Amino acid sequence: MKVTEHIAQANDTLISFEILPPLKGKSIESIYDHLDPLMEFKPSYINVTYHRSEHMFKKRADGSFDKVEIRKRPGTVGICAAIMNHYSVDAVPHLICGGFSKEETENALIDLNFLGIDNVLVLRGDAPKNETFFEAHPNGHRYALELLNQVVQMNNGIYLEEDLMGGIKTKFCIGVAGYPEKHFEAPNLQTDLGYLKRKVEAGADYIVTQMFFDNQKFFDFVTRCREAGITVPIIPGLKPLTTKKQLSVLPRTFHVDMPDEFAQEVMKCKTDKEVETVGTEWLIQQSRELKAAGVPVLHYYTLGKPHVVQQVVAAIK
Numbered sequence: 464m465k466v467t468e469h470i471a472q473a474n475d476t477l478i479s480f481e482i483l484p485p486l487k488g489k490s491i492e493s494i495y496d497h498l499d500p501l502m503e504f505k506p507s508y509i510n511v512t513y514h515r516s517e518h519m520f521k522k523r524a525d526g527s528f529d530k531v532e533i534r535k536r537p538g539t540v541g542i543c544a545a546i547m548n549h550y551s552v553d554a555v556p557h558l559i560c561g562g563f564s565k566e567e568t569e570n571a572l573i574d575l576n577f578l579g580i581d582n583v584l585v586l587r588g589d590a591p592k593n594e595t596f597f598e599a600h601p602n603g604h605r606y607a608l609e610l611l612n613q614v615v616q617m618n619n620g621i622y623l624e625e626d627l628m629g630g631i632k633t634k635f636c637i638g639v640a641g642y643p644e645k646h647f648e649a650p651n652l653q654t655d656l657g658y659l660k661r662k663v664e665a666g667a668d669y670i671v672t673q674m675f676f677d678n679q680k681f682f683d684f685v686t687r688c689r690e691a692g693i694t695v696p697i698i699p700g701l702k703p704l705t706t707k708k709q710l711s712v713l714p715r716t717f718h719v720d721m722p723d724e725f726a727q728e729v730m731k732c733k734t735d736k737e738v739e740t741v742g743t744e745w746l747i748q749q750s751r752e753l754k755a756a757g758v759p760v761l762h763y764y765t766l767g768k769p770h771v772v773q774q775v776v777a778a779i780k
């Protein structure tokens with residue numbers, strides 16, 4: 464079922480979770496171990512992130528180095544199929560531009576369609592680690608908008624091979640990313656919102672946001688989207704903070720601000736166990752306020768902390 468159908472049929476705020484594929488070599492059991500404690504909350508769907516290859520240098524016997532490409536977390540499509548089969552819950556694979564040609568994207572979409580997966584979250588992806596700027600694949604997409612256009616084309620039965628006639632029309636429900644605190648490359652929020660609007664006009668069915676720790680930033684973002692004529696559902700993305708180090712790692716990595724009151728409380732903590740308690744309580748308060756405001760879905764980035772998310776969702780149910 465499509466994310467938008469879940470939202471349309473609901474009479475309360477829904478819950479969804481986001482997971483990463485396990486590192487290469489690990490079994491699917493690690494995914495089930497992660498998700499099992501969360502399934503009692505009946506998530507409407509589960510997102511699975513997509514990871515591009517990274518360049519690594521491997522030392523040869525003669526002391527020189529080989530530059531090799533390694534994908535550390537493969538398996539997004541297979542994990543989505545396994546989740547749907549194991550839990551009978553919808554899965555939302557992320558699709559990224561970075562590192563993929565249009566042909567590879569088309570093949571992934573064909574696989575997803577055959578597997579009965581109705582949803583995709585389309586993203587640009589970031590530059591590989593150790594590289595400063597995002598570079599598109601020579602035969603790939605530069606922006607999420609272009610990737611979205613490819614999915615929309617397939618939804619209209621149009622494939623890359625121009626002479627392919629009568630191709631089936633896929634029915635993907637398409638999500639895109641939005642940034643309450645602005646995407647870090649955008650010159651300002653207004654410009655960023657302009658590009659977000661273009662994604663919606665091109666066929667995005669809903670928006671899911673980057674994490675934020677200050678609900679006011681989300682509420683202001685929704686207001687500005689509505690003023691700009693963006694009417695699709697906007698789903699808040701939420702992440703628990705569990706270590707003191709994250710107080711600087713999360714702003715550096717995700718370009719988000721920590722509210723002063725929250726940062727002060729975390730800084731007072733003597734151990735990460737105490738930080739986890741403060742972070743959990745903060746996320747419960749955030750979730751309660753967002754739910755009271757009538758957000759369609761609370762989307763939790765579980766990222767290795769299912770027990771924290773479990774406590775949060777139990778507290779707001």
Ligand code: FAD
Pocket residue numbers: 511512513514515557558559585586587588589605606607608640641646647648649654655658671672673674700
């Ligand atoms: P875009 O919408 O393409 O925007 C990128 C930048 O370009 C923005 O600054 C925008 O303002 C600007 N822009 C957009 N269109 C144009 C245009 N036509 N001309 C000029 N500028 C333009 N990354 C992964 O690698 N894998 C994942 O699974 C993943 N999941 C994510 C899930 C969520 C909910 C979020 C919020 C992010 C996720 N990311 C993931 C990270 C994401 O790929 C990065 O934030 C990336 O830098 C931007 O992706 P985007 O889809 O927002 O890009």
